[in-house]
Amino acid sequence: GEDVEQSLFLSVREGDSSVINCTYTDSSSTYLYWYKQEPGAGLQLLTYIFSNMDMKQDQRLTVLLNKKDKHLSLRIADTQTGDSAIYFCAGPGANNLFFGTGTRLTVIP
Amino acid sequence: EPEVTQTPSHQVTQMGQEVILRCVPISNHLYFYWYRQILGQKVEFLVSFYNNEISEKSEIFDDQFSVERPDGSNFTLKIRSTKLEDSAMYFCASSETSGGADVSYEQYFGPGTRLTVT
Numbered sequence: 744g745e746d747v748e749q750s751l752f753l754s755v756r757e758g759d760s761s762v763i764n765c766t767y768t769d770s771s772s773t774y775l776y777w778y779k780q781e782p783g784a785g786l787q788l789l790t791y792i793f794s795n796m797d798m799k800q801d802q803r804l805t806v807l808l809n810k811k812d813k814h815l816s817l818r819i820a821d822t823q824t825g826d827s828a829i830y831f832c833a834g835p836g837a838n839n840l841f842f843g844t845g846t847r848l849t850v851i852p
Numbered sequence: 853e854p855e856v857t858q859t860p861s862h863q864v865t866q867m868g869q870e871v872i873l874r875c876v877p878i879s880n881h882l883y884f885y886w887y888r889q890i891l892g893q894k895v896e897f898l899v900s901f902y903n904n905e906i907s908e909k910s911e912i913f914d915d916q917f918s919v920e921r922p923d924g925s926n927f928t929l930k931i932r933s934t935k936l937e938d939s940a941m942y943f944c945a946s947s948e949t950s951g952g953a954d955v956s957y958e959q960y961f962g963p964g965t966r967l968t969v970t
Contacts, residue, residue, distance in 0.1 A: 842894055
């Protein structure tokens with residue numbers, strides 16, 4: 744199955760850009776996902792990218808996919824304190840998702 | 853907006869005891885899942901459930917674990933004889949469709965139950 748790796752922590756100042764990185768192993772993955780978990784809540788789908796795309800932009804979010812390096816990143820522009828959360832990268836299995844550890848993003852006012 | 857709910861939010865149990873973690877998936881969803889996350893580790897898939905049977909399970913999901921949909925709304929995870937290493941956050945999820953490698957889909961997650969085995 745898929746193996747997904749992320750760094751555990753990231754701190755940024757409010758207004759700066761955040762870049763959360765993820766690596767994966769299964770080159771056959773056609774969809775890759777970013778989920779967000781706010782305190783006390785469940786994981787919520789933020790965005791996803793199809794493997795025939797290099798980039799996907801959705802308002803302040805930009806997903807970059809480097810298939811050659813099996814590297815996925817999530818960029819949050821103009822990071823706000825409300826963006827403080829845990830961000831999970833995920834790849835698909837047959838009937839499940841493979842997640843990383845999650846990256847805890849802390850936004851410093 | 854519909855959401856997945858889980859109870860209790862925190863469960864403390866003694867080693868060897870049975871626990872049942874409860875979930876109410878979103879009402880029109882057909883696919884149900886359990887995941888767990890040991891502190892500092894990855895979110896790990898345990899089991900998926902569809903049409904009243906297990907559709908896939910991981911190596912973690914051994915004979916100590918079972919799932920059930922006892923009525924039209926609840927989806928439960930039972931751990932028969934808890935071990936210290938079962939201490940984790942357990943997430944329930946549901947989806948309207950099944951995904952896989954070729955189709956995008958969204959799993960909706962509950963807030964989790966923190967299980968502490970002492």
